[in-house]
Amino acid sequence: MSNLIKPEGYKPLTDMHQTEQGIKLIKDFFQANLSTELRLRRVTAPLFVLKGLGINDDLNGVERAVTFPIKDLGDAKAEVVHSLAKWKRLTLAEYDTAPGYGIYTDMNAIRADEELDNLHSLYVDQWDWEAVITKEQRTLAFLKNIVERIYAAILRTEYLTCETYPQIKPFLPEKIHFIHSEELLAMYPDLSPKEREDAICKKYGAVFVIGIGGRLANGEKHDGRAPDYDDWTTVAEDGRAGLNGDILIWYPVLERSFELSSMGIRVDKEALLRQLALEGKEDRKQLYFHRRLLDGTLPLSVGGGIGQSRLCMVLLHKAHIGEIQASIWPDDMRLECAKCGMPLI
Secondary structure, three states: OOOOOOOOOOOOOOOHHHHHHHHHHHHHHHHHHHHHHHOEEEOOOOOEEEOOOOOOOOOOOOOOOOEEEEHHHOOEEEEEOOOOOOHHHHHHHHOOOOOOOEEEEEEEEEOOOOOOOOOOOOEEEEEEEEEEOOHHHOOHHHHHHHHHHHHHHHHHHHHHHHHHOOOOOOOOOOOOEEEEHHHHHHHOOOOOHHHHHHHHHHHHOEEEEEOOOOEOOOOOEOOOOOOOOEOOOOEOOOOOEOOEEEEEEEEOOOOEEEEEEEEEEEOOHHHHHHHHHHOOOHHHHHOHHHHHHHOOOOOOEEEEEEEHHHHHHHHOOOOOHHHOOOOOOOHHHHHHHHHOOOOOO
């Protein structure tokens, strides 16, 4: 409850019926735009994968996956996915996807270790997407172009939402600002990573923070990243390490920065070996996913995840993600939210 933000004078701009209609409007329109913008085909995705294959996303490496035994497989353990970061790359190979094309899917996950607040829920839903690229496209310039195209789809969806519900006014800026996490540290050396994100997002409105996962000049990471999907060690053309990042916006309803997407160019063989060594995870080289990558049987790719409930929350100007999705919340949080005009589904 200490993390709950209670905006003073908050009133929902749509009732619960309009909110449910708005959620469908936003999801349908945005995924159609994302698909056509990046040439992505929809595929069916798993809710769980077998444990021990290296396919599940390890996030920061400390979150526990929800597991259960499978009776017909001799009680072999399955894990509910954290995300589909690595599964998607295997699927691109299975479908023999050509460069310039990719896939997207509805990813649903359970993250039992989340600290529940306005933005974080036990239930995670996002559009997971992945596209095949060439060796020449593994550049920061290419990544920035992808970010701009995704942000353009977000802006188009904001316009449709505001046209459908005139009481909602647009607030996102026309352009997204790019900044490296090292540059952000130099600008705000006395602030924490979260405080730095708040400061830069308040200044520009929409920001892509580049280079997340490696250690910065102060010896600390801006944020954690698993070593086996995003490439955060390759030195880009701007002379800084990192071919990944987060799309963040300044969200006036909560007066804080707000992450909408995490994405990046994925590791090639050299980056995987380098990052596994840096993180002391070299034992993963024996896992199925990692053997496939090291054997050269997986394509080069770029990909990421875009929060579905988060995007709907922002475009409908909601103060709590529980106004968008059905999940489990502490009783005292439900009561407090009801008092503050935030009815949780």
